[in-house]
Amino acid sequence: MGVIPPEGEDFSHATFAKKREWQFPQFPPQYPTVARHYPPILRKCQVGSENNPPFVDETYWRKYLEGCTLCTMSSTMKTAPCGNGDWTMTYDPESVKSQGTDERAIDFDQVAHVYDLYVSTSIDIDFWADVACRSGGPRLEMMCGTGRISIALLRQGIAVEGLDYSRAMLDVFRSRAAQAGLQAVLYHADARDFELNKAYGLIFIAFHSIAEVVDNEDKLRVFRQVRRHLAEEGVFWISAHNPPARRQGLDGRLVDMGHHRLPATGEDLHVTGRYHLDPSSRIVTGSQSYVFSNGEKQLRHIDLPVRFHLIDPGMLEALLAEAGLVVTERRGNYDGAIYSPKTSPFFLACCKLA
Structure with a gap:
């Protein structure tokens, strides 16, 4: 997550909450608040203006904040003015932490x-x-x-x-x-x-x-x-990737990636994959299968977990x-x-x- 802006600055690109309320009644229950900011998109309009209606509609909310890191409201939540009398931007210094990870989305060492x-x-x-x-x-x-x-x-x-x-x-x-x-x-x-x-x-x-x-x-x-x-x-x-084009084949069906011959050993290799797209997060999970064989005899098999983000x-x-x-x-x-x-x-x- 990015650096949390100092209190009192323009938070029109941060978390949204109604004054004296910690959560929108219409907000999707699994997404109580968003603690990720994207200034180039959200600074263009003020919260509650005709160009940027309150984030109470799930479809509209996802359109602008898909893929954001999520956190839960807490009593430590702080507020800052946003220039609109009916709204404040909120953030939680304890909850808003980097979600970066050292985990490899695809461990290519296994199949290099x-x-x-x-x-x-x-x-x-x-x-x-x-x-x-x-x-x-x-x-x-x-x-x-x-x-x-x-x-x-x-x-x-x-x-x-x-x-x-x-x-x-x-x-x-x-x-x-x-x-x-x-x-x-x-x-x-x-x-x-x-x-x-x-x-x-x-x-x-x-x-x-x-x-x-x-x-x-x-x-x-x-x-x-x-x-x-x-x-x-x-x-x-x-x-x-351009998501509209890449979505094909991300519905769990088996994708055949071909039969290949290993020059050094003469072994046959058959590679297949299955991928599932989560439409809300646009994160794709699945696996690739590497089957090594010699004629009709299977010699070994590698199952490689795959994870990638079909970002807009x-x-x-x-x-x-x-x-x-x-x-x-x-x-x-x-x-x-x-x-x-x-x-x-x-x-x-x-x-x-x-």
Whole structure:
């Protein structure tokens, strides 16, 4: 959760409560109050104004505050004026704490050795190569994984460094680069908390990897690290799912991710997945199944829990703004098409320092 603003400031982006009342009668009982703020969205209008009616309707409330961290009202709740005589903003210094977690949404260490077999697309390579060529160096790919994109850029003579929390994924990256005769500068670090003592002309998070940072507070930490490491005239590009397009296949049905042959052992690998979308939180949970076999004989099986956040692009932009990054360009596909909220398969945003 972000820093709690000092008492007496404008709280039009924080928790809402009627004067002398601790909870709206019409509020969904499981959501007694919200203790998360998104200034770029909610500062635009005053509480109770015609543009921002009181948050007593669940649909309206979710539209603006979906994915927020929740807390419970308590006797320690404090209030601050908001400029409207009928309303006050409230927050609880004890309850409003970071919900960030060190738990991995997907433990890629378990499957790093086979990851490149079932994730082998090149649909985005030309896009990232163009972005890198148009940007000054140095360049950093955060959440780079096994280097599918960065190695392709290195092959084109484009210098780029990589950072990832999975040591096993970086080991694969390093091995692949060495086999290709390439030198790779890699950092084993958490994207939410690292220090490279360098300012980058380009930082990017590709392949919708930000979805694996499930908690919004953790996303904010990532974006603040981006801001700290971005050069004054540098740019930050991020790729994310566009929820209307990505919802397909998130209803619990079995998704076949293909049969693959392990070059080193000759074993067969069959990868499948099942995913469930919670429509209220937009958090997807499920698992991926990795079955290794030799002919008809099953040799071993890995069941990998999966969790990611299908965040709305508007909320993503709000978090970027809170971190001090302003979106200057939006694309909806890797062919450079302009982003359309209803039809684009992806959301690609270019940011600069605010």
